[in-house]
Amino acid sequence: MNIVSFSAIKGGVGKTTLAFNYGEWLANTGKKVLFIDLDHQCNLSQIYDIYDNEGTVGNIFKDLGKVKLHSVSENISLIAGDMRLDDIERDIENKTNKNMLLYLWLSDNYERLNLEQFDYIILDTHPDFSTATKNALIISNSIISPLTPSEHGYNAKFNLEERIKDLKDEAIDYSTRESYFTANLYYVANMVKHNTKSSRELLEAIKDEDNILAIIPEKEIFNRTTLDKKAVSEFESDQKIYTKHKKFFDEISESFNKITTII
Numbered sequence: 001m002n003i004v005s006f007s008a009i010k011g012g013v014g015k016t017t018l019a020f021n022y023g024e025w026l027a028n029t030g031k032k033v034l035f036i037d038l039d040h041q042c043n044l045s046q047i048y049d050i051y052d053n054e055g056t057v058g059n060i061f062k063d064l065g066k067v068k069l070h071s072v073s074e075n076i077s078l079i080a081g082d083m084r085l086d087d088i089e090r091d092i093e094n095k096t097n098k099n100m101l102l103y104l105w106l107s108d109n110y111e112r113l114n115l116e117q118f119d120y121i122i123l124d125t126h127p128d129f130s131t132a133t134k135n136a137l138i139i140s141n142s143i144i145s146p147l148t149p150s151e152h153g154y155n156a157k158f159n160l161e162e163r164i165k166d167l168k169d170e171a172i173d174y175s176t177r178e179s180y181f182t183a184n185l186y187y188v189a190n191m192v193k194h195n196t197k198s199s200r201e202l203l204e205a206i207k208d209e210d211n212i213l214a215i216i217p218e219k220e221i222f223n224r225t226t227l228d229k230k231a232v233s234e235f236e237s238d239q240k241i242y243t244k245h246k247k248f249f250d251e252i253s254e255s256f257n258k259i260t261t262i263i
């Protein structure tokens with residue numbers, strides 16, 4: 001099983017859009033995917049029209065309680081986000097094991113919920129470095145962080161890296177002195193435009209870095225995926241749309257393929 005978090009301290013950079021489309025793409029290639037929506041904005045859950053108040057991720061943090069796995073399509077299940085997760089995070093602020101609750105939940109429920117059936121767990125997170133995000137990063141094998149061409153787009157990278165360094169030190173198993181945090185951090189340049197100064201600057205800044213998984217252009221059809229609740233892999237089966245956007249769809253497929261071989 002591969003556990004992947006989409007995280008960034010900056011908002012609106014494409015975490016949810018990329019998590020959704022990548023998970024759907026994996027499912028389309030026959031992989032079984034479990035989405036966990038750790039953002040109290042619940043955007044990923046809303047894409048699947050799930051507005052539950054019961055059995056949400058909130059229970060993982062409240063009392064290691066029961067959660068519901070929604071089977072949303074043949075290969076995809078989802079644990080719904082909780083609109084009160086920010087309040088719950090405040091309530092557990094003084095718990096010493098607050099960053100390990102998802103880790104504990106995963107090991108306690110692995111067999112009961114038959115989690116080994118999933119090839120991938122994909123976590124979408126809130127744009128911050130809160131307790132829920134730390135929990136996600138601690139259980140992850142990989143972190144994918146989108147970088148966008150904007151004034152502070154590239155600098156967001158250093159902010160995340162600093163905080164990850166602190167988390168790695170903080171999440172120590174005192175008996176072995178090893179950190180529970182073992183994830184590899186990768187970036188995706190997202191919403192890259194043709195011929196704009198900020199896009200050129202971002203591409204220039206990342207050109208020699210080896211942990212850039214993909215460069216995704218800004219495209220209205222990609223924006224539409226979350227609005228229409230239809231992933232790129234679904235649009236592909238519509239011949240008219242496919243023909244019109246073939247170049248972009250091929251590019252996305254190639255990027256997702258590359259991501260899969262690296263992470």
Ligand SMILES: Nc1ncnc2c1ncn2[C@@H]1O[C@H](COP(=O)(O)OP(=O)(O)OP(=O)(O)O)[C@@H](O)[C@H]1O
Binds near residue numbers: 010014015127227
């Ligand atoms: N490559 C792209 N081209 C065009 N639009 C995009 C692209 N990537 C994301 N978007 C759009 O940008 C907006 C923000 O994306 P998204 O909601 O995925 O960001 P986010 O990082 O999850 O935001 P938040 O921090 O609020 O959770 C959405 O409207 C989405 O459809």
Ligand SMILES: [Mg+2]
Binds near residue numbers: 016017039043124125
């Ligand atoms: Mg989001």
